[in-house]
Amino acid sequence: xxxxxxxxxxxxxxxxxxxxxxxxxxxxxxxxxxxxxxxxxxxxxxxxxxxxxxxxxxxxxxxxxxxxxxxxxxxxxxxxxxxxxxxxxxxxxxxxxxxxxxxxxxxxxxxxxxxxxxxxxxxxxxxxxxxxxxxxxxxxxxxxxxxxxxxxxxxxxxxxxxxxxxxxxxxxxxxxxxxxxxxxxxxxxxxxxxxxx
Numbered sequence: 001x002x003x004x005x006x007x008x009x010x011x012x013x014x015x016x017x018x019x020x021x022x023x024x025x026x027x028x029x030x031x032x033x034x035x036x037x038x039x040x041x042x043x044x045x046x047x048x049x050x051x052x053x054x055x056x057x058x059x060x061x062x063x064x065x066x067x068x069x070x071x072x073x074x075x076x077x078x079x080x081x082x083x084x085x086x087x088x089x090x091x092x093x094x095x096x097x098x099x100x101x102x103x104x105x106x107x108x109x110x111x112x113x114x115x116x117x118x119x120x121x122x123x124x125x126x127x128x129x130x131x132x133x134x135x136x137x138x139x140x141x142x143x144x145x146x147x148x149x150x151x152x153x154x155x156x157x158x159x160x161x162x163x164x165x166x167x168x169x170x171x172x173x174x175x176x177x178x179x180x181x182x183x184x185x186x187x188x189x190x191x192x193x194x195x196x197x
Contacts, residue, residue, distance in 0.1 A: 005087050005088070008087055009084050009087055009088075012080060012083050012084060012087075013080065013084070016076055016077070016079070016080035016083075017080070019047075019048075019076055020073060020076050020077055020080070020106075020109065021109065021113075022044050022047050022048050023048050023051075023052075023069055023072050023073050023076065024073060024106070024109060024110065024113065025044055025113070026041075026044040026045065026048050026052075026069060027066055027069040027070070027073070028110075028113070028142055029041055029044070029138065029141070029142065030066055030069070031065075031066075032141045032142050032144070032145060033141070034138055034141040034142070035137065035138070035141070038134050038137065038138055039134050040134055040135060040138055041138065048069075048072075051072055052068050052069065052072060055068040055071055055072055056068045058071065059071045073106055074099075074102055074103075074106070077102045077105050077106055078098055078099075078102045081093065081098060081101055081102060081105070082098065085190075089192065091191075093190035093191060094189060094190050094191050096189045096190075097186050097187065097188070097189030097190020097191060098186075098190055099186075100182055100185050100186035100189055100190075101183065101186035101187070101190060103182060103186075104179050104182035104183040104186055107174075107178065107179050107182065108175065108179045108183075111171050111174055111175055111179065113142075114142070114143060114146060114167075114171055115168060115171050115172075117139045117142055117143050118143050118146075118147070118164050118167060118168060118171075119168070120139060121136070121139055121140070121143060121164070122164050124136060143167075146167045146171075147163045147164065147167055148163075150162075150163035150164075150166040150167050150170075151163040153166070154166055
């Protein structure tokens with residue numbers, strides 16, 4: 001891959017990646033019942049709404065799940081993978097492989113978002129315990145559904161909350177045992193273009 005192609009892949013990855021992250025955070029915040037009027041929630045809503053609005057006609061919310069957000073995540077992530085494959089080989093990946101790779105990328109992003117948020121929360125709890133701002137409030141709402149079951153299994157002891165460590169280990173195992181096999185399957189199904197994905 002030449003220098004221009006590498007630069008193009010970097011820009012595609014950056015632009016599409018940021019938008020996928022915005023849509024994913026909006027979806028996760030909705031699932032967590034986060035404060036809609038939080039400034040960060042409002043920013044995510046404003047950025048993602050132009051593409052979400054038309055998709056709601058095709059995929060309305062059902063069963064408490066925002067299917068328009070899920071559809072948009074698959075469309076954006078899939079488009080990114082197709083563009084990168086075209087730049088690398090001039091051919092798109094096979095459709096079954098593209099679907100599996102898109103799913104693997106999205107699951108990986110969900111896991112990394114939670115890993116990052118939990119680590120940031122742990123650091124904040126050491127540096128400035130009990131502090132609150134709009135960002136820490138949202139982080140807590142996003143991670144609490146994972147941390148609360150872990151706290152029930154392993155309650156705090158010796159003044160240390162072990163739930164974060166347990167969840168971090170489980171998330172890392174999910175990357176190894178779930179995402180990696182999905183990525184391998186996606187590469188097999190998609191064909192030779194996936195060496196660039």
